[in-house]
């Protein structure tokens with residue numbers, strides 16, 4: 223028999239609603255970034271492809287996460303972290319591609335990738351292996367370890383290598399875009415640890431009574447902001463640079 227529950231979006235369930243709209247938004251964004259590649263100059267095509275891959279990988283995971291959530295009513299933790307382990311390193315690749323012209327090395331790219339994977343591995347242990355009922359000790363230890371990776375990326379984007387390379391690029395458009403991406407990492411990425419702390423045993427779970435169904439709400443909203451937002455920043459930079467290159471040629 224077909225389980226109709228998983229075909230309908232319960233109208234009083236905001237989590238299910240954001241899984242569905244998140245899926246649609248990611249899919250639409252992927253198609254947009256992919257087709258817009260033909261409008262930017264060659265040196266920006268790879269950046270746009272990476273933007274499209276980030277939202278496309280997320281769209282596929284949302285398709286499965288939505289079904290998982292509707293069928294079980296539980297957090298699709300494993301699918302969530304598989305998605306992030308593929309897409310967050312790709313967001314780090316965007317930083318590398320944007321600063322490459324200013325001399326960014328492959329080692330910078332790998333450092334950011336390793337820091338982000340570190341962040342996600344400990345976050346996964348913190349969420350998936352927390353004993354039944356939720357241990358605050360477990361949540362805090364792995365939350366803390368995970369945050370170290372987050373701080374590394376944050377530091378690099380604001381004050382470390384990425385920021386310095388953007389400054390030395392002598393290109394105000396690149397500087398501005400890297401700064402906007404750094405704001406995404408500071409504000410948009412900060413939504414995730416808030417969601418994490420809603421899990422049983424987490425600080426917000428204990429202090430405010432926020433629960434695991436909130437976690438997906440936080441994650442879904444944050445994913446849409448960050449993945450599509452990152453892509454749009456890269457897109458508008460690429461379009462802007464393509465136009466100014468053309469103007470230089472015709473001048």
Ligand SMILES: *C/C=C(C)/C=C/C=C(C)/C=C/C1=C(C)CCCC1(C)C
Pocket residue numbers: 306309310341342344345346348364365366368369372411412414415418445448449
């Ligand atoms: C597209 C997905 C993105 C940008 C995911 C980002 C995820 C984070 C920044 C997660 C951070 C976490 C901490 C800093 C501590 C608690 C555990 C995490 C993994 C939720």
